[in-house]
Amino acid sequence: MKIGIIGLGLIGGSLGLALKKSGFASKIIGYDISEDHMDEAKKLNIVDCNASDMVSLIKSSDLIILAVPVQYIETLLPDILDSIENQIVTDVGSTKLTIVNKVKEHPKRSNFVASHPMAGTEFSGPQAALPDLFKGKVCVICDREESNANAVQTVEAMYTSIGMNIVNYRSDDHDVHTAYVSHISHISSFALALTVLEKEKNSNRIFELASGGFSSTVRLAKSNPETWIPIFELNRDNVLDVLDEHINTISQFRTLLIKKDFKKFYQLMEKANNIQKILK
Amino acid sequence: MKIGIIGLGLIGGSLGLALKKSGFASKIIGYDISEDHMDEAKKLNIVDCNASDMVSLIKSSDLIILAVPVQYIETLLPDILDSIENQIVTDVGSTKLTIVNKVKEHPKRSNFVASHPMAGTEFSGPQAALPDLFKGKVCVICDREESNANAVQTVEAMYTSIGMNIVNYRSDDHDVHTAYVSHISHISSFALALTVLEKEKNSNRIFELASGGFSSTVRLAKSNPETWIPIFELNRDNVLDVLDEHINTISQFRTLLIKKDFKKFYQLMEKANNIQKILK
Numbered sequence: 349m350k351i352g353i354i355g356l357g358l359i360g361g362s363l364g365l366a367l368k369k370s371g372f373a374s375k376i377i378g379y380d381i382s383e384d385h386m387d388e389a390k391k392l393n394i395v396d397c398n399a400s401d402m403v404s405l406i407k408s409s410d411l412i413i414l415a416v417p418v419q420y421i422e423t424l425l426p427d428i429l430d431s432i433e434n435q436i437v438t439d440v441g442s443t444k445l446t447i448v449n450k451v452k453e454h455p456k457r458s459n460f461v462a463s464h465p466m467a468g469t470e471f472s473g474p475q476a477a478l479p480d481l482f483k484g485k486v487c488v489i490c491d492r493e494e495s496n497a498n499a500v501q502t503v504e505a506m507y508t509s510i511g512m513n514i515v516n517y518r519s520d521d522h523d524v525h526t527a528y529v530s531h532i533s534h535i536s537s538f539a540l541a542l543t544v545l546e547k548e549k550n551s552n553r554i555f556e557l558a559s560g561g562f563s564s565t566v567r568l569a570k571s572n573p574e575t576w577i578p579i580f581e582l583n584r585d586n587v588l589d590v591l592d593e594h595i596n597t598i599s600q601f602r603t604l605l606i607k608k609d610f611k612k613f614y615q616l617m618e619k620a621n622n623i624q625k626i627l628k
Numbered sequence: 629m630k631i632g633i634i635g636l637g638l639i640g641g642s643l644g645l646a647l648k649k650s651g652f653a654s655k656i657i658g659y660d661i662s663e664d665h666m667d668e669a670k671k672l673n674i675v676d677c678n679a680s681d682m683v684s685l686i687k688s689s690d691l692i693i694l695a696v697p698v699q700y701i702e703t704l705l706p707d708i709l710d711s712i713e714n715q716i717v718t719d720v721g722s723t724k725l726t727i728v729n730k731v732k733e734h735p736k737r738s739n740f741v742a743s744h745p746m747a748g749t750e751f752s753g754p755q756a757a758l759p760d761l762f763k764g765k766v767c768v769i770c771d772r773e774e775s776n777a778n779a780v781q782t783v784e785a786m787y788t789s790i791g792m793n794i795v796n797y798r799s800d801d802h803d804v805h806t807a808y809v810s811h812i813s814h815i816s817s818f819a820l821a822l823t824v825l826e827k828e829k830n831s832n833r834i835f836e837l838a839s840g841g842f843s844s845t846v847r848l849a850k851s852n853p854e855t856w857i858p859i860f861e862l863n864r865d866n867v868l869d870v871l872d873e874h875i876n877t878i879s880q881f882r883t884l885l886i887k888k889d890f891k892k893f894y895q896l897m898e899k900a901n902n903i904q905k906i907l908k
Binding site for chain 2: 442466467468470485486488515525526528529530532533534535536537538539540541542543544545546547548550551553554555556557558559560561562563564565566567568569570571573576577580581584587588589590591592593594595597598599601602605606608610613614616617618619620621622623624626627628
């Protein structure tokens with residue numbers, strides 16, 4: 349199957365590598381607004397060739413993957429659906445509701461499968477792409493009843509071929525649950541980085557002491573704001589909801605420290621330990 | 629050199645494995661308040677033999693490592709210094725000031741080297757011990773001028789033999805800097821786990837969406853409260869200091885989301901990105 353990937357960053361690039369490796373793609377055609385990304389993707393064998401524009405990418409592809417930041421998925425998706433004939437279109441956006449609402453009434457809506465492969469690293473760009481990024485991870489397919497059976501089946505087969513496990517959510521649920529689990533983790537990590545940079549002015553000390561747990565907890569704070577600002581923007585209400593809870597929880601730890609109530613502090617830590625039963 | 633390790637958990641156990649592997653130890657003698665830990669340590673080849681009590685461990689060792697939770701280091705250290713002749717004693721405690729103050733006037737103070745190897749995982753007990761846990765990590769030696777030259781040299785040689793890099797802090801500085809970098813990371817991670825457990829009642833959703841950054845950010849929330857409560861207790865004032873800053877920072881993110889000030893939000897994320905220059 350000929351696959352066109354629009355957006356050759358970490359996710360688009362990794363999909364290119366993974367789909368060639370799995371054999372699902374007979375050919376990968378790339379397009380990116382950045383010429384440098386296209387050159388890099390060609391050099392790294394992420395794509396077999398690059399298209400000169402989106403229209404020609406669409407013409408030469410059976411399946412089109414939109415792997416650009418979420419606000420551009422929103423903008424580009426209607427145009428892409430305008431241009432396709434029988435091709436299938438999917439996206440990789442970290443938010444879903446505003447995207448699907450944008451094409452709700454589009455006559456080609458059923459050619460589109462809203463998806464979110466839950467994988468990533470804190471790095472970005474084609475040079476960060478990894479062929480095994482998706483292996484063993486979960487891909488969320490949203491509102492599957494809105495897509496035609498062939499489109500869903502093809503997109504699922506694509507993600508399955510690169511080792512992903514499929515789960516099905518509604519778009520609005522997806523945005524709530526990703527805010528509650530993934531988006532809050534990013535804000536927490538960014539806040540931790542800023543806290544430590546503010547308090548610990550001696551960067552040697554940070555470097556020396558980072559192995560005491562700081563470096564893994566702060567990993568996400570290396571993530572690209574270009575990717576994440578639009579996610580927080582589009583999913584603001586759900587993020588605010590879980591952020592309020594997070595501030596309450598941290599403030600509770602503060603109160604217990606002030607009151608020296610280490611018994612209650614211990615109980616909260618034990619409760620938090622339950623997370624290991626879920627994550628295994 | 630014959631090394632006695634008191635406390636055969638993650639850190640004590642890993643030291644046993646590492647010091648045998650490096651050849652620095654000709655013999656490892658173990659002691660733990662838990663019989664199970666001692667049996668396990670023997671079975672896992674962490675120790676060559678176990679002592680029946682601390683006095684006999686001290687008698688048969690040239691160097692004694694105290695690898696118990698910090699509040700027990702405080703309690704045991706004076707007794708151990710009472711019992712030694714020319715042996716060297718060191719500890720691995722995550723806080724330092726109250727420990728060194730406890731033995732400030734002890735006639736054998738100079739036989740003691742206060743140290744903190746900055747390494748660990750979220751797991752505990754001898755079965756979690758890893759021979760390469762310390763490789764490439766930093767070991768903080770505190771108040772080196774309070775220890776005799778031979779003791780410092782021996783302890784440094786021990787940590788160097790297992791691949792650690794030595795840095796020198798004052799005990800009070802150590803406690804400030806570890807609060808600012810390591811202890812706050814643990815509180816942040818525990819709070820994140822509680823937040824997500826509270827908001828996301830469907831544990832399947834947590835499991836499915838964890839690869840979106842949650843699982844690494846929450847890793848430390850699996851840590852043992854038995855180890856960490858005494859650390860927060862002994863280093864409470866410094867932890868509160870950085871915790872206040874952390875609450876301010878997260879609250880600032882909240883305010884910016886409420887005001888939809890994504891420009892300022894972006895600038896803060898960019899500032900947080902600087903952490904990657906320090907951590908490399």
